[in-house]
Amino acid sequence: MLWSGTDRPGRMRDQTAVRAEGIAEQFRLHPKVKAEADEGYRGLANEFPDRVSAPPKKPKDDAPLGGRHAWRKQRRRQSSRRICVEHVIGEEKKWRPLQRYTGRHEY
Numbered sequence: 001m002l003w004s005g006t007d008r009p010g011r012m013r014d015q016t017a018v019r020a021e022g023i024a025e026q027f028r029l030h031p032k033v034k035a036e037a038d039e040g041y042r043g044l045a046n047e048f049p050d051r052v053s054a055p056p057k058k059p060k061d062d063a064p065l066g067g068r069h070a071w072r073k074q075r076r077r078q079s080s081r082r083i084c085v086e087h088v089i090g091e092e093k094k095w096r097p098l099q100r101y102t103g104r105h106e107y
Contacts, residue, residue, distance in 0.1 A: 037052050042054045
């Protein structure tokens, strides 16, 4: 993991993070960087198709069975490439309680 973004209280949607943190600008400044992203960054993958890999869109319910199987296969391939990133994110989250410590005790 090269960058995890700014720590902020609460949750932030992925697209909000893309705009607020300037992730797209970082890809413009560093043209050799590539990334494996999750579904929330599909817009970034559309903007940088040769550098950002995001899972394919889920086919509609009325899509042919072959298309749904192909989607599942693509998704698993992308997921297996991304699992190391998910493990690093999980390790980082283990330390989150220490980030929230303010030094005050309320009794």
